[in-house]
Amino acid sequence: MGKLKTQSLQKRNSDLAQSNRQLEILSNGIFQDGELPTFAKKIDETNQFPLRPKKLEILQINVGYMCNQVCEHCHVDAGPDRKEIMTWETMEQCLEVIRNTGAHTLDLTGGAPEMNPNFRRFVEEASKAGVKDFIVRSNLTIIRANKKYYDLPDFFKKHNVHVVSSMPHWTRGKTDKQRGEGVFDMSIKALQELNDRGYGMPDSDLRLDLVYNPSGAFLPGDQASMEKDFKKALLEDFGIHFHNLFAITNLPIARFLDYLIASENYEDYMYQLVDAYNPAAVENVMCTNTISISWDGYLFDCDFNQMLELPVASKIKHISEYNEDILNNRNIVISQHCYGCTAGAGSSCQGTVTD
């Protein structure tokens, strides 16, 4: 792969590396002077405040912020310099929860989850727990980053892992602009290897889904139309198959927030999100059926709240004291970044949330 796209906010010593600073920006300015309603006020208009969880369906575990890529808009601020990695001890606590949870989906994310030294051991153990849908969010390039990862497609297949991978566009230019030089070619190669193992092929049970998020300060288009365009282009140009495309809105946090401010798009983007607010999306927003677990075992309403260091509003704060019944009886912690999940057809790690 070519040179990295950028550096993490942490590495740059940016003040936006501090979650408090991000939350301050999201609460000040246009939201403080009432030009735009706060998210709490907005959902209160339709009697949806406070936001409450429904049945827990997804356990999302972030096994570390280390990544081989430094994408321009990463909400994790991930990169090779990040040292936050889940220990085996915390993984064992997670396994205990996975064996007993009522959730039907286990979702491993990062950083690049494969870079955690205990990743394979964890997948082997977790796959024995009988979770219906076992997702690993793989950035694709990791599969071609180093010889020690070349066999990942076989490893995924062996454990019937559902692979979900980021792919910003079907063209080289737009992909490399967001994710770094050479990312497109490596991603294509990785997708072809996954296809070779049966991943993403029509009628195959080996699930391969792609995640699309916009390359700039605009919202994603219609998910079904984008999926059609992606499928046509990837098949015609490279013979690649995949199952579904998830269109995800960029949330105004971390490196995307930094980009919005630096490019003087912040206010316009927040207007876009608020203008596109859809109360129907609030009903199914992912924090209502997900618990997010951080690399050090703390619990959050979603991966975004994890990055903003907004823990669950429950007396159960850590995986070591996990109790699903008590956890489910909580109010979800919100701020203005939540508008990202309720714009248009809504947005979640599983794509749109309305029909």
Added chain:
Amino acid sequence: MSYYDPKDLRKFGNITEWSEELGTKFFDYYGKVFEEGALTAREKSLIALAVAHTEQCPYCIDAYTKDALQRGVTKEEMMEAIHAGAAIKGGASLVHGVMMMNKVNKLDG
């Protein structure tokens, strides 16, 4: 101060307030036009972008550049669409040259 304020684009819907029936009919029609039909919504977005330029409407350029990006349209595709519009605009001027030639031939042929 410019006559055009980008923030006014967000107020476009307000025109209905001073003529509800006509405004509503217009926006219903507008919405229907851009739905998927014999042409895809993506193709219509590119046509709108080209026309936005021939009409030199800053609001429309703003709106349909963003719309095209949202639909995954590349900058190369956008520029080709604009050239298609510009070629028609240029051609529309130039084809009137035939009128000039006819006139010259009649008056001074």
